[in-house]
Amino acid sequence: MRTLSGYEADQQLREDLAQEIFYAMALSVDRITAADNPRAYVFRIAHNVAVDHIARQVRDKAEPYEPEQLTQLVDGNLQSSDDCPAEQLERNQQQQLLLQAVRALDAPYRQVIMLLLEDLAATEIADILQISAGAVRVRINRAKTELKARLERDT
Numbered sequence: 335m336r337t338l339s340g341y342e343a344d345q346q347l348r349e350d351l352a353q354e355i356f357y358a359m360a361l362s363v364d365r366i367t368a369a370d371n372p373r374a375y376v377f378r379i380a381h382n383v384a385v386d387h388i389a390r391q392v393r394d395k396a397e398p399y400e401p402e403q404l405t406q407l408v409d410g411n412l413q414s415s416d417d418c419p420a421e422q423l424e425r426n427q428q429q430q431l432l433l434q435a436v437r438a439l440d441a442p443y444r445q446v447i448m449l450l451l452e453d454l455a456a457t458e459i460a461d462i463l464q465i466s467a468g469a470v471r472v473r474i475n476r477a478k479t480e481l482k483a484r485l486e487r488d489t
Contacts, residue, residue: 337377340436340448341384347391355383371461377449378462388441435484443477446470 335352342348358379359366369375436447449459456474460467 337380337448337452338384339433340444341388343437347387351384351387354387355380358383371458374454374458374461377452377454377458378464381445381449381462431485431488432481435481435488438484439477439480443473443480446473447477447481450474 335348338348338351338355342351359376362375362379366372366375366379436444439447445463446459449462454462456467456470460470463470
């Protein structure tokens with residue numbers, strides 16, 4: 335769901351997208367288990383379904399819904415119970431700013447950053463996006479530069 339938040343801002347549409355991805359994975363279970371890198375193959379399925387989802391949204395000219403409060407990156411609960419409320423609030427605000435900045439990136443940069451946040455290596459991201467590892471590293475560097483600039487402007 336954390337990865338999907340980079341593709342879809344609306345919580346309900348994100349849940350629909352997740353169902354589409356799980357369905358595509360269920361249909362591809364034999365190919366996933368036979369793949370050289372099953373983890374990368376799963377992310378490729380998720381990426382392809384998400385791209386199709388975005389294309390449908392654009393084609394249908396759906397108005398993007400931007401919630402007033404962005405959901406937290408992982409089911410709304412990343413903080414530990416030891417954190418004080420002020421620390422939790424600050425962490426949530428930082429996560430929201432980061433998520434907004436990631437969503438504002440151009441699609442090629444947003445894709446590599448979302449996959450990078452999933453702890454995938456550049457070679458795995460290259461396999462998922464079917465581009466060279468060098469192109470992935472260039473996109474990562476450019477995305478990080480743009481994110482840094484956006485976050486500095488917003489804070």
